[in-house]
Amino acid sequence: MGAALAAPQTGEPTVSRPAGRMRRPVVVTxxxxxxxxxxxxxxxxxxxxxxxxLGWAGVAHVVFRPLVGQLLWNTVRLVVAVTVLAAAIGxxxxxxxxxxxxxxxxxxxxxxxxxxxxxEFVMGYAWQSAFRTVHGYLGxxxxxxxSLYPFVYLPVVAALRRAxxxxxxxxxxxxxxxxxxxxxxxxxxVRPALLGGCLLVALYLLADYGAFAIMRYQTFTTxxxxxxxxxxxxxxxxxxxxxxxxxxxxxxxGEFLLVHRGRYERLGSGVAREGRRASLGRAAIPVxxxxxxxxxxxxGIPAGVLVYWMLKGSSTTLxxxxxxxxxxxxxxxxxxxxxxxxxxxxxxxxxxVRRRTRLGMALDRVAHLAQGLPGVVVGLALVSFALSYLPAxxxxxxxxxxxxxxxxxxxxxxxVRSALMAASQRVEEAARSLGARSAKVFFRITLPAIAPGxxxxxxxxxxxxxxxxxxxxxxxxTGAETLATQFWYYATNLSYGAAAPYAALIVLVAGVPTxxxxxxxxxxxxxxxx
Amino acid sequence: MRGFxxxxxxxxxxxxxxxxxxxAHHAAGGPALTLYSGQHAQTVQAxxxxxxxxxxxxxxxxxxxxxxxxxxxxxxGSRSPADLYFAENSPxxxxxxxxxxxxxxxxxxxxxxxxxxDSPQGDWVGVSARAGALVYNTARLTPGQLPGSVLDLANxxxxxxxxxxPSETDFQPIVxxxxxxxxxxxxxxxxxxxxxxxxxxxxxxxxVAAVNRGDVQVGIVNTYYWYRLRDEQGASAMHxxxxxxxxxDPGNLVDISGAAVLASSTHQAAAQxxxxxxxxxxxxxxxxxxxxxEYPIAAGVTTTKVATPLSGLAPPPLSVADLGDGSGALAxxxxxxxx
Numbered sequence: 001m002g003a004a005l006a007a008p009q010t011g012e013p014t015v016s017r018p019a020g021r022m023r024r025p026v027v028v029t030x031x032x033x034x035x036x037x038x039x040x041x042x043x044x045x046x047x048x049x050x051x052x053x054l055g056w057a058g059v060a061h062v063v064f065r066p067l068v069g070q071l072l073w074n075t076v077r078l079v080v081a082v083t084v085l086a087a088a089i090g091x092x093x094x095x096x097x098x099x100x101x102x103x104x105x106x107x108x109x110x111x112x113x114x115x116x117x118x119x120e121f122v123m124g125y126a127w128q129s130a131f132r133t134v135h136g137y138l139g140x141x142x143x144x145x146x147s148l149y150p151f152v153y154l155p156v157v158a159a160l161r162r163a164x165x166x167x168x169x170x171x172x173x174x175x176x177x178x179x180x181x182x183x184x185x186x187x188x189x190v191r192p193a194l195l196g197g198c199l200l201v202a203l204y205l206l207a208d209y210g211a212f213a214i215m216r217y218q219t220f221t222t223x224x225x226x227x228x229x230x231x232x233x234x235x236x237x238x239x240x241x242x243x244x245x246x247x248x249x250x251x252x253x254g255e256f257l258l259v260h261r262g263r264y265e266r267l268g269s270g271v272a273r274e275g276r277r278a279s280l281g282r283a284a285i286p287v288x289x290x291x292x293x294x295x296x297x298x299x300g301i302p303a304g305v306l307v308y309w310m311l312k313g314s315s316t317t318l319x320x321x322x323x324x325x326x327x328x329x330x331x332x333x334x335x336x337x338x339x340x341x342x343x344x345x346x347x348x349x350x351x352x353v354r355r356r357t358r359l360g361m362a363l364d365r366v367a368h369l370a371q372g373l374p375g376v377v378v379g380l381a382l383v384s385f386a387l388s389y390l391p392a393x394x395x396x397x398x399x400x401x402x403x404x405x406x407x408x409x410x411x412x413x414x415x416v417r418s419a420l421m422a423a424s425q426r427v428e429e430a431a432r433s434l435g436a437r438s439a440k441v442f443f444r445i446t447l448p449a450i451a452p453g454x455x456x457x458x459x460x461x462x463x464x465x466x467x468x469x470x471x472x473x474x475x476x477x478t479g480a481e482t483l484a485t486q487f488w489y490y491a492t493n494l495s496y497g498a499a500a501p502y503a504a505l506i507v508l509v510a511g512v513p514t515x516x517x518x519x520x521x522x523x524x525x526x527x528x529x530x
Numbered sequence: 531m532r533g534f535x536x537x538x539x540x541x542x543x544x545x546x547x548x549x550x551x552x553x554a555h556h557a558a559g560g561p562a563l564t565l566y567s568g569q570h571a572q573t574v575q576a577x578x579x580x581x582x583x584x585x586x587x588x589x590x591x592x593x594x595x596x597x598x599x600x601x602x603x604x605x606x607g608s609r610s611p612a613d614l615y616f617a618e619n620s621p622x623x624x625x626x627x628x629x630x631x632x633x634x635x636x637x638x639x640x641x642x643x644x645x646x647x648d649s650p651q652g653d654w655v656g657v658s659a660r661a662g663a664l665v666y667n668t669a670r671l672t673p674g675q676l677p678g679s680v681l682d683l684a685n686x687x688x689x690x691x692x693x694x695x696p697s698e699t700d701f702q703p704i705v706x707x708x709x710x711x712x713x714x715x716x717x718x719x720x721x722x723x724x725x726x727x728x729x730x731x732x733x734x735x736x737x738v739a740a741v742n743r744g745d746v747q748v749g750i751v752n753t754y755y756w757y758r759l760r761d762e763q764g765a766s767a768m769h770x771x772x773x774x775x776x777x778x779d780p781g782n783l784v785d786i787s788g789a790a791v792l793a794s795s796t797h798q799a800a801a802q803x804x805x806x807x808x809x810x811x812x813x814x815x816x817x818x819x820x821x822x823x824e825y826p827i828a829a830g831v832t833t834t835k836v837a838t839p840l841s842g843l844a845p846p847p848l849s850v851a852d853l854g855d856g857s858g859a860l861a862x863x864x865x866x867x868x869x
Contacts, residue, residue, distance in 0.1 A: 066867060128736075132743055213732045222732070226697045226869055229597030231860045232604060232625045376598065383605045395611055474602065478564055478592040478611070489571040489593060492735065496762060 030359065032347035037363045039344075040406055043370050044245055046381035050238035062239045071220050075247070078140060078219065079202050085145040086201045089294065090152025091194060095186070096287055098160040100278045108291050109157070110518045115298040116150040117510035119467035119484065121210025122503045123147045123298075125491055126305035128214050140217040146298040147211070148204055152197030154517065155414065159193035160186070162422075165276070178278065192259050196414065199255040199368070203410070206244050206251075206372040209470055210488075220244050221374040234380060241377045248372030252365055306507075309500035322486065327505055330466050330482045333397065334509070337404035338412075338462035342454050344405055345412035353420040364417070367409045375471030378403055382475060400475040404465050411464060412457035419453020420446075456520060459513035466510040483509065562588035563800055566603065567616040568596025569787060573820040574616065580816060581807045587800055589614075596622050597699060603631060603792070613795035614804055616657070619699050619785050621706075621856030623654040628855055632790040636802045642809035643827050647786050650851045654790035657808045658817045658824040661843050662704055662783040664773045665741045665756050666748045676773050680704065680750060680781025681712070684723025693749035694728040695737045696868040700752050700785065705859035707780035710852045714862075721866040730868070735759075742770040750781065753836065754823035761821060772837075777844030784845040787824065 051059060062068075096102045097109045115123070124143050127134045134142060167189065171181045187194075209221045220240055227237040280287055348367065351360025370378055382403050386394040393399055423446060431441045447454075469484045476482065483506045490499035567574045571593045578589045592599070592612070600622040603610050615632075617623050626632055632653035639655050640648050647656030666676060677683055683692050695701060709717040729746050731737040738755040740746055742763075756772050775781040789808055791801040807813050814826035818833040825833055825840040832839060863869040 065864065067864065067869070132740075132745060214736075216730065216732045216736065222697075223869075225598075228601050229595050230697065230699060230702055230856060230869070232597060232600045232622060232855075234601055234605065380601065380605060383602060387606055387609050391609060394609075473594045474598065478590045485593075492733065493570060493572075493758065495758075 026355065029347045029350050029355070030357075033351045033359060033363050036344050036348055036409070037366060039402060040363075040367050040370055040409065042385055043373060043378050043381040043406065044242075046384055047238045047242050047245065047377070050235045051242055053235045054239060058235070059239050062236045063243065067223070068240075068243070071218065071223055072243075074137070074217065075206065075219050077137070078144070078217070079205050079251075081141045082144045082148065082205055083198050083202050085141070086149040086152050087194060087198050089145065089149040090197060091156055091190070093149075093291070093294070094153050094157035094160055094190075095182070096280075096291070098157050099186070100280050100287075102280060102287060102291075103284065104288075108295075110515060111295045111299060112153060112291070113150045113514055113518050114295075114511065115147055117463055117467070117507050117514040118147065118299075118302050119210070119469070119503075119506060119510075120144065120147045120208050121214060121469060121491075122306075122467075122487070122506065123302055124211035124214035125496075125499075125503075126302035129309070129496065130301060130305050135216050137217060140212060140215045142297075143211055143215060144205060144208070148201045149298075151200045151204070152194065155193035155197045156190050158418075159190040163189040169276075195255050195258050199251060200371075200410065200414075202251050203248060203368060203371040206247055207374050209374055209376070220247075224374055224377065228376065228380075237377070241373060244372055244374075245369060248369050251372070252368055256365070303507075306500045306504050309496045310504070312497065322481065323483075323501060323505065326481045326483045326486045326502065327509065329476075329480050330484070330506070330509055333400065333404070333472075333482065334462045334465040336397070337401050337408065337465040338458040338460075340401055341405045341408050341412045341461045342416065342457040344409060345416040345457055346454075348409075348413060349416040349420050353417055354425070364413060367413055370406045371408075371410045375403070375407060375468060376474060378406055379471040379474035382406075395475070395477050397477060397480075400472065400477070403471045403475050404461070404468065407468070407471060408461045408464050411460040415453045415457035415460060416450065419450035419456075422453075423449035452520060456517060459517045459520075463510040463513045463517075467506060561797060561800075562590050563613045563797055563804060564590050564592065564611050565614040565616060565804070566592050566594075566599045566612040568594065568599050568618050568622070569616050570820075570822045573817065573822040573824075576816050576820060577808065577813055580812055581804060584807070584812070585803065587803070589804065595699075600626055604629065606794075607631070608794045610792055610794050612792050613797050613801040614789060614791055616787075616789040616808075618660075618787050619703060620649075620654075620656075620788060620850040620853055621699070621702060623649065623788050623790055624850070624853075625855035625857075626790070627651060627653040631793055633793045633795065633798060633801075635790065635805055639802070639806045639809055642806075642829070646849055647827050648788065648850075649790075650849065654788045655805055655809060656786040656788045656827055656850075657813075658787045658822070659827050659840060660700075660752045660754055660785050660787065660824050661774075661838070661840075661845070662700075662781055662785070663751060663753045663756075664748055664775065664781065665738055665751050665770050666773060667741050667744045667746075667769055668771050669769050670744055670747045673773060676748070678776045679779045680775055681708070681716075681720050681779075683727065683748070683750070684720045686723075686727070688748075689727045690729075691747040692724065692728040693731055693737045693740050693746035694724060694868075695731045695734045695749075695751075696863055697732065698734050699856075700734060701750065702856045702859040702863070703785050703853045704750065704780060704783050705862060706853045706856065707783045707846055707848055709858065709862070710848055711780050711846055717862060718866060721862065721868060725866055725868050738770070742768060744769065752785070753838075757823035757836065758821065774838070774844065778846050779844075780846050782843060782845045783848070784825075784840075784843060786827070786850055 054062065093112050097105050102108065120143065123146060127139065127143050168181055168185050171185045176184065207221060209225060212219050212222050220243060224237045224240050227233050227240065348360065348363045351357050352364045382399050386399045428441050428445050431445050467484060469488055472482055473485055483502045487499050487502035487506065490502065574591055578591055582588055596617040596619065599615065603612060603615060603626060615626065627649060634652050635655045640652060643656045648654060664676060705717065708720055731740060734751050734755045737749045738751055738759050741749045742759060753772055756770065760768050789805055791798060791805060795801050809828045811828065811831060814828045814831035817824055818826045818831055819835060823835055825836065860869065
């Protein structure tokens, strides 16, 4: 999706190739990129290896049973509905916040992003315990849409902020009405960001477990858990997970084709400036009401339920010392995972954006594959790999960090790639022509220029790691509980009162980077806004 | 606007790694035991604390779903860092035993519980028991309207009234029991009927809550889910009750929760001491009074928390070996399309 975010309005002619005189750095970056690729491809390789243990008859038995048809149908209708709804909500809210004189824009801009600080399983648990009718297909669509639309909102609002308002002004001057301008100009400007956000949402839906378990909606991921929990059957689970890999590849190919149809480059250079904001006029009241409803559903309901359980649940105890140690672990893992993943995203982005190599583009695509896989599958692959080749690291934080890096690299790529696209390549070339070595150019010029993008990558990975559950359960060092694992023990034991403080603390911990992200949206679109 | 600089990133990475990478693996007083536990986290913690207080031996607990942990042990094989495995039901223990991953349990430990409550092969020991039952909504049904057998719930008269959690590790043993008592063909048509009649739930917790709310009239569960729901919601909010099927019915199945020492453990003696502790009176007292609402099974300890005593139950005459490793039940559930 990275191609997405801000490719269009960087003011750089993105088609130019850099002069080829940087042999050594290319090798270094290439090796780093290949290492990242190997890390990401570990899981698919493990799945193929496990599946071959079944033999053809075994695979046929697992994959061609009637249930798999049902799962395909369940998954497709879920992905279509949630992606379309998330796209509509993300696009509409982003446009209102960024392009209109909506009252209270600043506050809305923060409130509509907040749901990504709430883990899906907490969102599901909140809705399920408040309204018993929320379950199955419609319940899952509701809960997942509320959880995931910010993944569309964030890139779209960032793209809008950097889009050249001149194009709209030209359209208006040529007599195009506001509606036509929106569809024929604005929508085209944000199309890569919109499609990229949709891809993230769709892949997330393929992989998520907790919310669907709570909503009682059967997907490939919940079935993979059943195979593991009841059959102790990793080969059968792997065969099903390979179907998810295929689905991810279809989604990636679809997004690639859609993004690369049409032109987004802005040929002239120039300075992005703020365009005139549209007046909402009489539409202001229904629009405000819409924002209010969205925030009540996505933030108010979960917050309300957590407070209710903290006050009412009879299992509520004062937060014990374990809540502090779980919070410390959560922050430490999220910080380390965010830093490591951001660093890993740099060589891949450099290869894809600066060098525009096939390897870079391929790595960028491949990185997304693991995102469509359940955390437990990536976790088991790393269990097997670490035990075979790095036994000393097994059940240390390092393997857990590797899992987080594999799972959340796509999020970091989104931000780092777009920052690189926006950073001026000419300054780098000028420095080189003055005799600076490539490494020095990178650390003195490129790195400071893309720092805001690195910050956005850090924030995205941090908040997603803080809310991760299934890979954490499998790979954490024994005894190192996180807020999410503690919440899960209590919630699955019906001790909602005891579970609620852990959920509240997850939201607080993940809420800080979420808030910072909304302040630094420019960073997500590459470069800072004047 | 400046973002978060690279200095911040580096500092965070260094801090986080130095803070977390050095795990808490070495406790004072000898090498700690590692216990993989699929049992209720709070009860296991109480057991471990008592054991450590008695012996000075530290035990690190790794909690997850019993099946996911069994998978992890299968992946780890002879390199498993686990010394002990504690499961909620017998099938995952039987599965690990069949792969030769468990060490024989010390005979005195096995002798502390009835020979029907541990592995016939002697590689794991029973620690507690849980009973299958029917939970019914008291506003919608009277005791006289309840079915005599779990098999009756496949009758069209129960269409739309039954709740089921087929993916729970507690349901599989009941399926295995029906196969053993009534045969494969009867079990298949029973599951076909259940599939037509039942609303499916992802876990027993949501199933019990659904019966209590009246979403469905009856559910096939283990008794302790009902007690735990009562704990959480308060007795005044309970609109449901437990009932048992007729004596010997497969629906009254008593499941055994058990523990084992891994063959790969390098702390065999200490790990065997922990198993011996689990079936000793102090540990069984903890189980008898815990919020797990399970039955202690060592002689001389009885629960005060559960209304029907273990001796008052009328389970079908089956051994844990009859229930096997669950693969047969899983295949059947997949065949009829419940999974």
